[in-house]
Amino acid sequence: xxxxxxxxxxxxxxxxxxxxxxxxxxxxxxxxxxxxxxxxxxxxxxxxxxxxxxxxxxxxxxxxxxxxxxxxxxxxxxxxxxxxxxxxxxxxxxxxxxxxxxxxxxxxxxxxxxxxxxxxxxxxxxxxxxxxxxxxxxxxxxxxxxxxxxxxxxxxxxxxxxxxxxxxxxxxxxxxxxxxxxxxxxxxxxxxxxxxxxxxxxxxxxxxxxxxxxxxxxxxxxxxxxxxxxxxxxxxxxxxxxxxxxxxxxxxxxxxxxxxxxxxxxxxxxxxxxxxxxxxxxxxxxxxxxxxxxxxxxxxxxxxxxxxxxxxxxxxxxx
Amino acid sequence: xxxxxxxxxxxxxxxxxxxxxxxxxxxxxxxxxxxxxxxxxxxxxxxxxxxxxxxxxxxxxxxxxxxxxxxxxxxxxxxxxxxxxxxxxxxxxxxxxxxxxxxxxxxxxxxxxxxxxxxxxxxxxxxxxxxxxxxxxxxxxxxxxxxxxxxxxxxxxxxxxxxxxxxxxxxxxxxxxxxxxxxxxxxxxxxxxxxxxxxxxxxxxxxxxxxxxxxxxxxxxxxxxxxxxxxxxxxxxxxxxxxxxxxxxxxxxxxxxxxxxxxxxxxxxxxxxxxxxxxxxxxxxxxxxxxxxxxxxxxxxxxxxxxxxxxxxxxxxxxxxxxxxxxxxx
Numbered sequence: 001x002x003x004x005x006x007x008x009x010x011x012x013x014x015x016x017x018x019x020x021x022x023x024x025x026x027x028x029x030x031x032x033x034x035x036x037x038x039x040x041x042x043x044x045x046x047x048x049x050x051x052x053x054x055x056x057x058x059x060x061x062x063x064x065x066x067x068x069x070x071x072x073x074x075x076x077x078x079x080x081x082x083x084x085x086x087x088x089x090x091x092x093x094x095x096x097x098x099x100x101x102x103x104x105x106x107x108x109x110x111x112x113x114x115x116x117x118x119x120x121x122x123x124x125x126x127x128x129x130x131x132x133x134x135x136x137x138x139x140x141x142x143x144x145x146x147x148x149x150x151x152x153x154x155x156x157x158x159x160x161x162x163x164x165x166x167x168x169x170x171x172x173x174x175x176x177x178x179x180x181x182x183x184x185x186x187x188x189x190x191x192x193x194x195x196x197x198x199x200x201x202x203x204x205x206x207x208x209x210x211x212x213x214x215x216x217x218x219x220x221x222x223x224x225x226x227x228x229x230x231x232x233x234x235x236x237x238x239x240x241x242x243x244x245x246x247x248x249x250x251x252x253x254x255x256x257x258x259x260x261x262x263x264x265x266x267x268x269x270x271x272x273x274x275x276x277x278x279x280x281x282x283x284x285x286x287x288x289x290x291x292x293x294x295x296x297x298x299x300x301x302x303x304x305x306x307x308x309x310x311x312x313x314x315x316x317x318x319x
Numbered sequence: 320x321x322x323x324x325x326x327x328x329x330x331x332x333x334x335x336x337x338x339x340x341x342x343x344x345x346x347x348x349x350x351x352x353x354x355x356x357x358x359x360x361x362x363x364x365x366x367x368x369x370x371x372x373x374x375x376x377x378x379x380x381x382x383x384x385x386x387x388x389x390x391x392x393x394x395x396x397x398x399x400x401x402x403x404x405x406x407x408x409x410x411x412x413x414x415x416x417x418x419x420x421x422x423x424x425x426x427x428x429x430x431x432x433x434x435x436x437x438x439x440x441x442x443x444x445x446x447x448x449x450x451x452x453x454x455x456x457x458x459x460x461x462x463x464x465x466x467x468x469x470x471x472x473x474x475x476x477x478x479x480x481x482x483x484x485x486x487x488x489x490x491x492x493x494x495x496x497x498x499x500x501x502x503x504x505x506x507x508x509x510x511x512x513x514x515x516x517x518x519x520x521x522x523x524x525x526x527x528x529x530x531x532x533x534x535x536x537x538x539x540x541x542x543x544x545x546x547x548x549x550x551x552x553x554x555x556x557x558x559x560x561x562x563x564x565x566x567x568x569x570x571x572x573x574x575x576x577x578x579x580x581x582x583x584x585x586x587x588x589x590x591x592x593x594x595x596x597x598x599x600x601x602x603x604x605x606x607x608x609x610x611x612x613x614x615x616x617x618x619x620x621x622x623x624x625x626x627x628x629x630x631x632x633x634x635x636x637x638x639x640x641x642x643x644x645x646x647x648x649x
Contacts, residue, residue, distance in 0.1 A: 093428070094425055095427060101423075113419075119386070119390075120394065122384075122391060123388035124392070127391065130397055153381040154388065156381065156384070157378065157384060315427075317424070318487040318488050
C-alpha cells in the first residue's frame with residue numbers, strides 16, 4: 001500500500017476517535033442527551049471495511065453509527081449537530097445519535113432496534129440484485145444482535161436467493177453488559193453461517209491491515225455473485241455500551257490491557273513509523289488537525305439553532 | 320359510472336398487482352406461497368408466470384425477516400408489496416412495520432422514505448378460533464407515518480391497491496378472507512382511488528352508520544332492515560381509510576342525522592369505534608340526539624364453537640335492536 005493511502009487510513013481512524021471523544025465531552029456538558037454509543041476502540045473495523053467499498057454499495061449499521069458515517073465521508077459538522085439535536089443536523093435534529101442517514105453515500109442508518117438492520121440490510125442486497133447494479137450491501141451488527149432471530153431469518157433468505165450481502169459482525173465481546181460466554185452458546189460466532197452454507201471470514205478487528213485484506217476478500221466474494229458472506233471482526237470497545245453505562249461488568253485491567261496491547265491506532269502509528277518511515281511529527285500534525293476539525297464541528301453544533309416549532313409536524317408522511 | 324362486469328375481490332387484487340407490475344419494474348410481490356402456490360387464498364394467480372421468480376418471491380415462513388427485507392428494498396428505491404398470509408402473523412413483523420417503515424421518514428428528517436405496501440387478510444374468517452380471528456385495524460391506525468386502508472368492494476379494492484402501490488408512504492392494506500370470494504360489479508372507469516376518503520354507500524337522515532371492510536356489508540344489511548321494517552333512514556359510510564380517517568364525511572353526516580353507530584369486528588376498547596365517537600364529539604357534539612353506539616366483537620378471544628363465535632360477533636338483529644333503542648323506538 002502506498003504511504004499516502006496508509007496515512008489517509010490513519011487520518012480516518014484518528015478522526016473517528018477524536019469525534020467520539022468530542023461527543024463524550026459534549027454529552028458530559030449536557031449538549032447531547034439520551035443515548036450516545038461511542039465507537040472508540042473499534043475504529044479499524046469500519047475504516048478497513050469501507051476502504052474496500054464502492055460508491056454504489058449500500059451501508060447500514062446499528063445505533064453505534066457515528067464513525068461509519070464519518071468514514072464514508074459525511075462531514076463531522078452535520079453529525080455532531082444531529083447528536084446535539086440541532087436543525088443543522090443530518091436528520092434536522094429529529095433522529096439523534098441512533099437515527100442518521102445519508103442518501104448520497106447510500107448510508108441507511110443507524111437503527112435503534114438491535115438486529116433490525118440485518119433484515120433491512122438484506123433488503124438492500126435484494127435491491128442491488130433486483131437492479132443488477134453490481135453493488136453489495138455492507139451490513140454491520142454486533143455480537144449482541146447476533147443472537148436475534150431475524151438475523152438467521154435473513155441469513156436463510158440471503159443464501160436461498162444468493163444475495164450480495166456482506167454481514168460484518170463487530171464482535172466487541174459485550175452485548176451491553178453481558179459477556180459472550182453468558183449470551184452466546186458455544187462462545188463463538190464463527191460457525192453461525194454454517195447451517196446456511198454461508199462462509200465466515202475472520203479478521204483481527206483491531207488491525208486495520210488485516211481488516212482490509214479480509215474484507216476485500218469478502219466483498220469480492222459477494223460482488224462476484226457467489227452469495228452472502230460473514231465477516232467476523234474480533235474487536236473491543238473501550239467505553240461503556242452507551243454514555244450512561246459505567247461498565248462495571250468487566251475489570252478495568254482488561255480494558256487497559258487491550259488499550260496497551262491491541263489499540264488499532266497505536267498499532268498503526270507504530271507501523272507507519274517503523275515500516276513506512278513516516279516522521280512522528282507528521283502523525284502528530286494529523287492528530288492535532290483532527291482535534292481542530294472536531295472542535296470546529298462541536299462549535300458548529302453548539303451554535304446551531306434548534307429546530308423550529310413548526311418542524312414538529314413535518315416529515316411524518318409524504319403528501 | 321356503470322356496472323359492467325362482476326368480479327371477485329381476489330381477482331381485483333390480482334389485477335391491481337399485475338397492472339402495477341407491468342407499469343413499474345420496481346414493483347414486486349413477496350410473501351409465503353405467493354408464487355408457485357398462487358397465493359394461500361389464490362390471490363396471485365398467474366403472477367409468477369407473467370413476472371418470474373425475481374418479482375414474485377416465495378419466502379420461507381419468516382415474517383419478521385421478510386418484512387425487514389421489504390423495508391430495506393423500499394428504502395433502496397423499489398416498491399415492494401409484502402403479503403402476510405394473514406395479519407395475525409404480521410404481529411411477528413410489527414416491529415418493522417412500525418419502527419422501520421413508519422418512522423424512517425421522520426427520523427431521517429425527510430432524507431429517506433419507504434414506499435411499501437403490507438397487505439393480506441385481516442379480521443374474522445370464521446371457524447378458525449382465537450389466534451386466527453382478530454382485527455388489527457386500530458393497532459395500525461394508531462401509528463403516525465402509516466396509511467391504513469380497509470376496502471370493501473372489488474372496485475375499491477383494485478383502485479385503492481393501485482394507489483397504495485404508487486404511494487410514497489408505507490401503506491397497511493387490510494383485506495378480508497370472506498370478501499375474497501364475493502363478487503361485486505366493477506366500475507369500468509375506476510383507475511386510482513384516493514387513500515383518504517370515505518364513501519357514502521347509502522344516504523339517510525335518521526342515523527349514521529360507519530363501518531369498514533366486511534362490516535360495511537353488515538351495515539348495509541342493517542340499513543335495509545331499518546328502512547323496510549321500521550321506516551328508519553340510515554346513512555351508511557364506508558370508512559375505507561382508517562388512517563387518516565375522513566372526519567369531514569362523518570361529521571357532516573352526523574350533523575344531518577344526529578346519531579352515530581360504528582360497526583366493527585375488532586374489540587371495543589381503544590377500537591376504531593372509540594375513535595369515531597371522539598371525532599363526532601369533537602366535530603358535531605351539539606348535533607347529537609342520542610349517545611353514540613359502538614358495535615364490536617365481544618371482549619373475549621374468539622371462541623371456536625360456532626354457537627359461541629356467533630355470540631361473539633356483531634349480528635344484524637342485535638344491531639337493529641340497539642339502533643331502535645337509540646332512536647327511541649324500543
